[in-house]
Amino acid sequence: MNSIRALIVDDSSVMRKIVERSLNQAGIKLAEVLEAGNGAEALAVLQASKVDLILCDINMPVMDGLEFIKQLGSVENAKGVPVVMITTEGSEAHVVQALSSGARGYIRKPFTQEQIRERVLPILAGQT
């Protein structure tokens, strides 16, 4: 697998670092990691940069993850980019809402390395 550019969206800088480390430990080669603290920041990042993968929290101030996914369609750089939600919100309603809005995967916090590997690698390989 080639190196990828990832955008990690979470209001916690600690969690952004954990997700980055988890991707590394899952064997995903990261050419660059971009970060945003909420959905609005992430949209601004995507106006200027192209990425291969977006990992996004749901509960965030300013713009939450579900609103962010809804608005992604209007960003040229984001078209076709897979989004994986990583969140404490594990309700069926949230999962359905996220997936129906275009998310390709859903990982609940707390998570294991295996869960990151199992959910993200197939998406990057185009299997889901």
Place this chain on the structure above:
Amino acid sequence: MNTATESHVTDEHKDWIPLLDLATREVFQMMMSSELGLLDTGTEPNMDITSMVGLAGRLCGMLSVRCTQKLGALIASKMLGTDPDSNGPEVADACGEVANMVAGNFKNKISGLNDGCMLSVPTVVTGRDYSLRSLADYPALEVRLQLEGMPIVVLLEIHS
């Protein structure tokens, strides 16, 4: 053996104590590869960090996680793989995330609660010279644990 304070807990919520205990232990196992142990009864440590997450909807209330600054630094170092002596902003951030994950993991374990209960973003208070009052309708559920000998206390205050 149960790790929680049960004496004032209503029957309605008593069954939730083991789930709160499990939810907390799982966060430390999965995110820090760390096993929490039981906190000795009667230990009343001075806690410097209180991380809080509000719950709204089918369950209203507040979940708080209290620990010492030293344990907060250890938690941050385990989550980030950094120096355990750090005293930077990542300590509060890490403790807030722990409270967030414990709250989310806890509600995910209760049938019928997950779909109707939302979490707030975490708030973290540091220091000791303050009092905290929640307008709870029920006695709080408390789980008292320790990591490397340092206490961590999880409190769930339920409004209605």
